[in-house]
Amino acid sequence: MQAFYADQFVLPLPPGHRFPMSKYRLLREQLEGQPGLQMCAAPEASDGELALAHTPDYVTSVSAGTLGAAAQREIGFPWSEAMVARSRRSVGATIAAARAALATGVAANLAGGTHHASADKGGGYCVFNDAAVAARLMQAERHRSHRELLRVAIVDLDVHQGNGSAMIFGDDPTVFTLSLHGAKNFPFRKERSDLDVDLPDGCTDGPYLAALDAALAELWRRHASAPPGLIFYLAGADPHEGDRLGRLKLTTAGLAERDRRVLVAARERRIPVALSMAGGYGRVVDDTVRVHVGTIQAALQSWREWNNAGA
Numbered sequence: 001m002q003a004f005y006a007d008q009f010v011l012p013l014p015p016g017h018r019f020p021m022s023k024y025r026l027l028r029e030q031l032e033g034q035p036g037l038q039m040c041a042a043p044e045a046s047d048g049e050l051a052l053a054h055t056p057d058y059v060t061s062v063s064a065g066t067l068g069a070a071a072q073r074e075i076g077f078p079w080s081e082a083m084v085a086r087s088r089r090s091v092g093a094t095i096a097a098a099r100a101a102l103a104t105g106v107a108a109n110l111a112g113g114t115h116h117a118s119a120d121k122g123g124g125y126c127v128f129n130d131a132a133v134a135a136r137l138m139q140a141e142r143h144r145s146h147r148e149l150l151r152v153a154i155v156d157l158d159v160h161q162g163n164g165s166a167m168i169f170g171d172d173p174t175v176f177t178l179s180l181h182g183a184k185n186f187p188f189r190k191e192r193s194d195l196d197v198d199l200p201d202g203c204t205d206g207p208y209l210a211a212l213d214a215a216l217a218e219l220w221r222r223h224a225s226a227p228p229g230l231i232f233y234l235a236g237a238d239p240h241e242g243d244r245l246g247r248l249k250l251t252t253a254g255l256a257e258r259d260r261r262v263l264v265a266a267r268e269r270r271i272p273v274a275l276s277m278a279g280g281y282g283r284v285v286d287d288t289v290r291v292h293v294g295t296i297q298a299a300l301q302s303w304r305e306w307n308n309a310g311a
Contacts, residue, residue: 001303002100003031003296005110006042006089011082018244019076019125020281024111026289027277027296031110036300042093042109045133050091052136053129053168055120062087062127075122087127090114094130094232094276098138101272102230105306106263106299110292113234113278115154115162116187124160124186130276131232132168135175138230149174153219153228153271155262156193157212158236158278159185159246166191176228178219180212182239182247195219201247205254208239212258216265231266231273235259237280237291245281252287256294263302267309275299 007024031037050059061067065079077083093109100107115131116124135152142150153176154169156162161181169175176194183198190196197215199208220227238246240255250258266273275295280288 001036001104001106001108001300002038002040002097003108003110004040004042004093004096006086006093007110009082009086009089011077011086012080013077018281020285020288023280023285023288023292026285027110027292030289030293031296034297034300036304037296040096042089043096044085044088045091045095045128049095049133049137050088050128052140053119053132054117058120062122071121075127076125077127083127091128091130091133094134094274095137097276098134098230098232098274101274102138104303105267106273106275106303108275108296108299110277110296112276113158113236115156115158115234115278116160116164118164118167123164126164129164129168131234132165134274135230135232139174142229150230151223151226151228152176152230152232153178153223154232154234155219156180156234157239157258157262158234159238159243159248160236160279161187161190161196162193162234163187163191166193176219176223178215180215185245185247199248203248203250205250205257208248208250208254209257209261212261216261220269227269228271231271233262233273233275234278235275235295236278237282237288237295238278240280240282240287240291242282242284242287243280244283245279252291252294255291256298259295259298263298267302267306273299273302
């Protein structure tokens with residue numbers, strides 16, 4: 001299974017900044033040498049690719065460093081060349097993972113999940129929306145190669161609502177946005193996804209998994225006649241009980257079961273899955289990394305079973 005990384009691009013953040021930049025390097029280091037896992041440096045998304053989901057003016061302002069102070073505050077990062085390089089490669093990693101998933105069943109971006117970025121602005125530590133760009137590009141490539149429509153589902157299990165994705169695809173029936181998130185958590189003004197599931201503070205494994213099962217059943221029900229041909233799975237670690245920003249109470253085992261259920265449901269229907277790690281802000285960074293490692297291990301197992309079934 002291919003996994004794409006861009007952790008060599010480290011943002012120069014001020015002391016005390018709460019974004020856990022180190023988790024990406026730690027994740028890659030823990031996964032190196034994992035049998036069956038091919039680690040690949042992420043390519044850089046081009047202006048044209050970014051413009052599939054973002055306005056040209058916004059892409060230019062990020063690249064040229066002309067973002068205003070308010071826009072930088074909304075993103076949560078000060079502008080730097082490293083920010084641009086990392087953001088482009090985070091999108092490039094999801095593009096590459098989507099192509100690999102369509103070819104081999106499952107692939108991953110070891111970062112990504114930047115679902116708060118909308119067409120003309122960023123937000124919540126998200127500069128460009130990697131899943132949105134990759135979804136539009138995969139649709140264009142499928143149309144060019146096969147002259148057919150690729151339906152896409154975004155299964156967003158980060159603890160925060162995927163408001164940027166909801167805004168980008170709000171009038172697009174070919175991309176289904178599903179978001180399972182904390183009702184009282186950021187963003188405090190939610191956008192309308194195709195399917196939103198609001199969870200109360202303190203939600204534990206049992207109620208969470210029941211809500212996930214119901215949401216997936218609704219996803220399949222709505223696509224009974226025309227199932228998606230690709231799923232982008234945002235496997236946030238921030239529903240974990242040790243997360244500083246999550247406000248939910250899922251255990252590491254509960255999150256592993258979450259990943260298993262999503263991947264099994266997709267594999268049973270032979271729907272390729274491109275994963276991204278999305279959020280994770282553990283009080284102890286190793287707890288977040290442990291959840292992400294479990295997600296990749298579950299994906300690797302699903303990739304093996306997908307390809308064994310097709311042999």
